[in-house]
Amino acid sequence: MGNIIEVKGLRKNFGRKNAINGVDFSVKEGEIFGLLGPSGAGKTTMIKLLTGELVKTDGDIQVLGKQPVHFRTAAFKAQIGILSDNSSLYERLTVYDNLKLFCKLYHVPLSRIDEMLTQVNMKEEKKKIFSKLSKGMKQRVLLAKALIHRPKLVFLDEPTSALDPGNIAHIHRGLQLLNEAGTTIFLNTHDMEEANVLCDRVAFLHHGQLQELDTPENLRYRYSTHAFHVETFKGERLIIENGESNADKIASLIRNGVVKSMHTDNPTLGQIFLQVTGKELV
Numbered sequence: 001m002g003n004i005i006e007v008k009g010l011r012k013n014f015g016r017k018n019a020i021n022g023v024d025f026s027v028k029e030g031e032i033f034g035l036l037g038p039s040g041a042g043k044t045t046m047i048k049l050l051t052g053e054l055v056k057t058d059g060d061i062q063v064l065g066k067q068p069v070h071f072r073t074a075a076f077k078a079q080i081g082i083l084s085d086n087s088s089l090y091e092r093l094t095v096y097d098n099l100k101l102f103c104k105l106y107h108v109p110l111s112r113i114d115e116m117l118t119q120v121n122m123k124e125e126k127k128k129i130f131s132k133l134s135k136g137m138k139q140r141v142l143l144a145k146a147l148i149h150r151p152k153l154v155f156l157d158e159p160t161s162a163l164d165p166g167n168i169a170h171i172h173r174g175l176q177l178l179n180e181a182g183t184t185i186f187l188n189t190h191d192m193e194e195a196n197v198l199c200d201r202v203a204f205l206h207h208g209q210l211q212e213l214d215t216p217e218n219l220r221y222r223y224s225t226h227a228f229h230v231e232t233f234k235g236e237r238l239i240i241e242n243g244e245s246n247a248d249k250i251a252s253l254i255r256n257g258v259v260k261s262m263h264t265d266n267p268t269l270g271q272i273f274l275q276v277t278g279k280e281l282v
C-alpha cells in the first residue's frame, strides 16, 4: 500500500520557538501510526499542520496526495476526521441533534447516528444536552462526530485522555475495528500502553524532532539488553547477561530446579522513550 501522509523537512516556528524542527516521516495507508511524546513535544502542532489548521514554516507535506493548499476544501475534509482540543459541538443541542447536523453536512444517512453512538458507548445519552455531559462523555461524542462520515484517514489527538479504563478499552476496540475496516489512524498519545495496544508503528517526538520510528516490537527488540531475568524459589532475583559464557550458568540453574520464573529483558515503550530522550512520557 502507498503512503497516505508524507512529511519532509517540516518546520513550524511560533516566533522564536521551533515547535516542529525538521521532521521527516510517512504514514502508510491502512496503518495505525502513533506519535508519542510528552506534553509540549509538538504533537498537537503536527496534527494541526497535517489538517490545515496551521501553516508550515518550511518543508513539504502531502496528505491523501494533496498539498496543504487543498486542506480546506470540502472534498478533502470529507475524507478526513479530526478529534483535537479544538473539536466542539453545539452546547445547547442534544447529542442526537448535534450528530444530525453533521450527517446533513456530509450527506450521511441518519441511521449512522445510532451506529456511532453504540461504538462510543453513548447510545443511552443520545437525548441529553451536550453541555450537561461529563468531560469523558463529551470526548466520546466528539469521537463519534469525527468518525460519522466514514473518513479514510482519522487524526486523533489524545482520544482517551479524559476516559475511565472501561471506556478506554471500549474505544480501543472500536478503533481497532475501524482500522480493520480500512481506515488509517494517526494517533497522538503520551500513553505508552495505548500506543502498545493500538499502533502498528510509533514515532517518538521530542522537542519538535523525531528520535525513533519503528514498530513497538522492533523497538523493544532493539533496546533490549537480551539479559535473562531469573527469579528463584528462594525469592532471589538474578540478571544474567546474554552471552555464551552464561549459557552454562542458566542451564545449571534450571537443572538444579531453583528457577521459579525466567524471562528476557523486554523494555516498555515508556522505558525506551526515557532511554532515547532522557525524558518520561508524561
Ligand SMILES: Nc1ncnc2c1ncn2[C@@H]1O[C@H](COP(=O)(O)OP(=O)(O)OP(=O)(O)O)[C@@H](O)[C@H]1O
Pocket (backbone or CB within 6 Å): 014, 017, 019, 037, 038, 039, 040, 041, 042, 043, 044, 045, 046
Ligand atoms: N499558537 C502557539 N503559539 C506559540 N507557541 C505555541 C503555540 N502552539 C504551540 N506552541 C508551543 O509549541 C510547543 C509544542 O506544543 P504542542 O501543543 O504541539 O505540544 P503537544 O506535544 O501537543 O503537548 P500537549 O500534549 O501538552 O498538548 C510547545 O512549546 C508550545 O508551547
